[in-house]
Amino acid sequence: MNLNKKMSKREFLTHMVTVTGTAVVAVQMLKSSAGAQEKRRGAKTDTPAKETDLPLVEPGKGTADALAYHHSHADADKDPKTDKKTDKGVAWDKRFCNNCSFYAKVGDKDGKPVGKCSLFPKVLVADQGICNSWAKKA
Numbered sequence: 001m002n003l004n005k006k007m008s009k010r011e012f013l014t015h016m017v018t019v020t021g022t023a024v025v026a027v028q029m030l031k032s033s034a035g036a037q038e039k040r041r042g043a044k045t046d047t048p049a050k051e052t053d054l055p056l057v058e059p060g061k062g063t064a065d066a067l068a069y070h071h072s073h074a075d076a077d078k079d080p081k082t083d084k085k086t087d088k089g090v091a092w093d094k095r096f097c098n099n100c101s102f103y104a105k106v107g108d109k110d111g112k113p114v115g116k117c118s119l120f121p122k123v124l125v126a127d128q129g130i131c132n133s134w135a136k137k138a
């Protein structure tokens, strides 16, 4: 190879495009690597670190309102939408989220036991909560 050979304009431009393209790819790889390192160090993401970090469902809003969900029987008693009459094989006053087939305990939040309900996927329900969709465990 002749090192003294002059580069044609086309060769020079091709070379520059290759060098520039390689630099852009390298910068993208560095950015991606930095992002991965931040995640490993525990930087904030949209997903809570623990399930107990999820918010508690708000009675009277959206699905909670439609299902007459309440954190306690005392509150459910005051709601005219609460269905105590439907026979579900267990007396109404013995039904709680913690013995419902849709419930899975995840831990304590603010000193009270809470769990996940498959009808409220992005929030927590109270262990002593109740709603009209309560179902007896099989």
Ligand code: SF4
Pocket: 069, 096, 097, 098, 100, 101, 102, 103, 116, 117, 118, 119, 125, 129, 130, 131, 132, 133, 134, 135
């Ligand atoms: S479906 Fe069951 S676990 Fe879910 S809110 Fe209603 S009573 Fe609680």
